[in-house]
Amino acid sequence: MPDNDNEALRTISVVRHYRLGRSTICAVDGVSLAAKRGEFIALLGASGSGKSTLLNLLAGLDRADSGVIVVEGQNLATLSSLELAHYRRHTVGMVFQSFNLVPNMTLYENVELPMRLAEVRRRERKARAREALEKVGLSERMKHRPSEMSGGEQQRAALARALVNEPKVLLADEPTGNLDSKTGTEIMDLIRGLNRSLPMTVIMVTHERPLAERYADRMIFLGDGRVLEETKSKMGAAK
Amino acid sequence: MKLYDMVELAGRNLREAGLRNSLTTLGIGVGVASLVAMLSLGIGLQLLFRRELGRSSLFDSVYVTSRQDFRQRRVGDNRPTRPLDDGARKSFEKLAGVLEVYPNFAAVGEFRFDDSKTTDAQSHFTVLTGLPPSSRNSEAFDDIQGHFFSGPDAAEAVLMVDFARELLGLPEETDSDKKLGSEQANQLLGKTLVLRYAEREAPSLTGNEPANAPANDNTAADNLAFNVVRKEQALKIVGIVVQEPVRGIPRTGRSSVFLPIAFAESLNMIQPGDLRNVVRPAEGKTYQALIVRVAKSKDVAAVEEEVKKQGFGAFSLLDASRNVRIVFVFLDLFLGIFGSLALVVASLGIVNTLVMAILERRREIGIMKALGASDRDVKQIFFVEACTMGVLGGALGVGLGWLIGRVINFGTNLYLQRQLEAKPQEFWYVPLWLVVGAMIFSLLVSWFAGIYPASRAAKLDPVQALRHE
Numbered sequence: 068m069p070d071n072d073n074e075a076l077r078t079i080s081v082v083r084h085y086r087l088g089r090s091t092i093c094a095v096d097g098v099s100l101a102a103k104r105g106e107f108i109a110l111l112g113a114s115g116s117g118k119s120t121l122l123n124l125l126a127g128l129d130r131a132d133s134g135v136i137v138v139e140g141q142n143l144a145t146l147s148s149l150e151l152a153h154y155r156r157h158t159v160g161m162v163f164q165s166f167n168l169v170p171n172m173t174l175y176e177n178v179e180l181p182m183r184l185a186e187v188r189r190r191e192r193k194a195r196a197r198e199a200l201e202k203v204g205l206s207e208r209m210k211h212r213p214s215e216m217s218g219g220e221q222q223r224a225a226l227a228r229a230l231v232n233e234p235k236v237l238l239a240d241e242p243t244g245n246l247d248s249k250t251g252t253e254i255m256d257l258i259r260g261l262n263r264s265l266p267m268t269v270i271m272v273t274h275e276r277p278l279a280e281r282y283a284d285r286m287i288f289l290g291d292g293r294v295l296e297e298t299k300s301k302m303g304a305a306k
Numbered sequence: 307m308k309l310y311d312m313v314e315l316a317g318r319n320l321r322e323a324g325l326r327n328s329l330t331t332l333g334i335g336v337g338v339a340s341l342v343a344m345l346s347l348g349i350g351l352q353l354l355f356r357r358e359l360g361r362s363s364l365f366d367s368v369y370v371t372s373r374q375d376f377r378q379r380r381v382g383d384n385r386p387t388r389p390l391d392d393g394a395r396k397s398f399e400k401l402a403g404v405l406e407v408y409p410n411f412a413a414v415g416e417f418r419f420d421d422s423k424t425t426d427a428q429s430h431f432t433v434l435t436g437l438p439p440s441s442r443n444s445e446a447f448d449d450i451q452g453h454f455f456s457g458p459d460a461a462e463a464v465l466m467v468d469f470a471r472e473l474l475g476l477p478e479e480t481d482s483d484k485k486l487g488s489e490q491a492n493q494l495l496g497k498t499l500v501l502r503y504a505e506r507e508a509p510s511l512t513g514n515e516p517a518n519a520p521a522n523d524n525t526a527a528d529n530l531a532f533n534v535v536r537k538e539q540a541l542k543i544v545g546i547v548v549q550e551p552v553r554g555i556p557r558t559g560r561s562s563v564f565l566p567i568a569f570a571e572s573l574n575m576i577q578p579g580d581l582r583n584v585v586r587p588a589e590g591k592t593y594q595a596l597i598v599r600v601a602k603s604k605d606v607a608a609v610e611e612e613v614k615k616q617g618f619g620a621f622s623l624l625d626a627s628r629n630v631r632i633v634f635v636f637l638d639l640f641l642g643i644f645g646s647l648a649l650v651v652a653s654l655g656i657v658n659t660l661v662m663a664i665l666e667r668r669r670e671i672g673i674m675k676a677l678g679a680s681d682r683d684v685k686q687i688f689f690v691e692a693c694t695m696g697v698l699g700g701a702l703g704v705g706l707g708w709l710i711g712r713v714i715n716f717g718t719n720l721y722l723q724r725q726l727e728a729k730p731q732e733f734w735y736v737p738l739w740l741v742v743g744a745m746i747f748s749l750l751v752s753w754f755a756g757i758y759p760a761s762r763a764a765k766l767d768p769v770q771a772l773r774h775e
Binding site (some may be wrong): 153154156167180186228 | 311318607636672676679681757768772
């Protein structure tokens with residue numbers, strides 16, 4: 068169990084397997100790792116290595132079959148479904164490869180959505196959504212729908228939405244996967260900036276090693292659901 | 307999530323698939339309309355029936371007889387009996403809820419109409435009946451030619467139309483409901499009709515008493531012996547009616563002439579049953595039957611019971627009315643069930659629409675869950691969507707049902723007026739409780755229809771829902 072005050076999250080021997088017909092696939096197979104507050108960790112691995120499954124477990128979208136996941140002092144296995152929803156609302160923020168903005172809502176409404184779920188007052192919601200969109204440089208496009216925007220802009224909006232409830236941990240699943248390299252860099256600069264300024268712990272899944280080396284403090288390599296290697300990136304080493 | 311946020315989100319979702327949701331809501335509306343239309347027909351008919359019967363005073367009267375009559379006396383029945391006399395009449399008048407007490411007055415008389423044109427007026431034998439002031443409300447007087455009695459003891463008469471025709475020497479009409487022409491009516495109205503009858507005269511010991519003593523002055527001794535003398539009384543014809551004003555129960559056969567009851571009583575006419583009273587001592591005048599009219603039909607049972615306790619025979623149509631009410635309850639029930647069927651079918655539309663919405667909004671539900679929506683939040687959004695369709699459909703349906711009712715009511719009345727020359731009636735009645743009840747029912751049905759889609763949406767696995775396409 069984590070006893071370090073500076074620890075943002077820790078997993079101990081986390082296992083998650085799926086049934087596929089008659090066979091069982093072990094997507095995460097005894098992963099143990101820890102992250103300090105404000106740390107930027109990149110989870111790397113080939114497709115099917117279990118990195119996205121691990122991220123979903125950390126996000127509280129999925130439950131582990133065994134093992135312990137503690138994020139900001141909360142043992143996810145012991146939380147009820149309602150408490151887990153509360154955890155997703157307040158402790159973690161998520162960005163996805165495919166942005167996952169609600170297409171029939173404007174940017175403002177998308178950013179406002181997590182605050183509706185968190186029962187934030189209407190007036191406060193307005194101010195906070197505006198502020199979050201300003202942070203990602205989209206305050207002028209609040210009334211636009213996602214379909215009217217570029218991929219980079221959509222991901223920035225998704226980032227604003229992830230941050231609006233002021234989570235302690237940002238979980239990013241291939242945030243640059245659908246973006247060209249220039250836009251990807253912009254997004255990563257933004258995430259890195261937030262990680263430094265707030266400070267906010269970031270766990271990012273990616274398969275682009277150069278990106279991880281450039282932005283993350285630490286890189287954790289996964290393969291077949293296990294931790295293969297853990298190295299400090301150049302950025303981390305320079306710290 | 308707060309309710310207003312939920313309603314806002316649900317409203318947005320409903321607008322997104324506007325056409326589909328509008329059609330589903332319209333379906334609910336048609337279902338509610340059929341329910342409202344069916345039930346308002348049942349209620350309307352029931353009210354019409356009650357109104358007509360209420361006016362006929364059939365259901366708010368107790369028919370009282372003396373149990374001293376041999377017909378009512380059973381072997382082994384040792385309950386105390388009392389004569390049906392003025393004392394009894396006064397005691398009935400004091401009972402709670404009693405509007406009026408009057409004798410079931412009917413007698414045979416000979417009438418001569420002297421219109422000064424015919425020197426030798428023809429004589430007509432017929433039954434005359436006394437009417438209490440309350441019978442003015444009878445529907446028979448709605449289209450009276452002339453007017454109702456000017457007072458309870460006026461020497462006035464109202465005639466049935468066929469008797470009026472007989473008096474004028476007109477041929478019999480096959481349609482007995484046909485009114486007289488105004489000219490013919492004017493030949494009678496305001497004119498004098500002479501009634502010749504047998505009076506029950508108090509025994510004249512000295513031979514100097516006034517021949518026409520008031521009825522109330524009769525003493526017990528009068529009943530022991532009386533003279534029967536022939537009398538004549540001039541009556542002013544004030545009205546002609548087509549329909550017989552039913553005075554209560556039982557109907558005394560077809561009467562042709564109606565007199566104010568107080569006046570009719572004062573004539574002291576010989577009535578059937580008078581001979582029986584000769585051998586039976588009583589306090590004042592005795593009656594063959596009294597009709598006790600109560601203000602509200604719900605009091606009938608209590609009054610009937612009280613009259614029986616006092617030692618009289620009592621009868622009312624309350625039991626019959628109760629059966630009629632039961633028939634209407636069943637009628638309403640069946641109409642309600644048939645009406646609800648359409649709503650149930652429409653509720654399947656809600657299930658269908660929302661299940662489709664889950665498929666379409668799968669990813670959106672996943673996103674909401676990733677952002678912190680609980681299963682309950684997702685479930686409630688779907689419930690609010692279902693209930694919104696229910697409430698809107700309910701409101702639409704109530705309006706539509708009302709409109710259908712008005713149109714059919716109008717059409718039926720048009721038909722009745724053209725074909726049967728009947729008065730327009732309200733067959734349709736939409737009470738407030740039906741409006742509110744139909745809306746609530748629609749809401750409940752929609753909520754029920756929302757259970758399956760809402761649970762299915764709530765159970766959606768966010769990881770599956772968010773999986774890359």
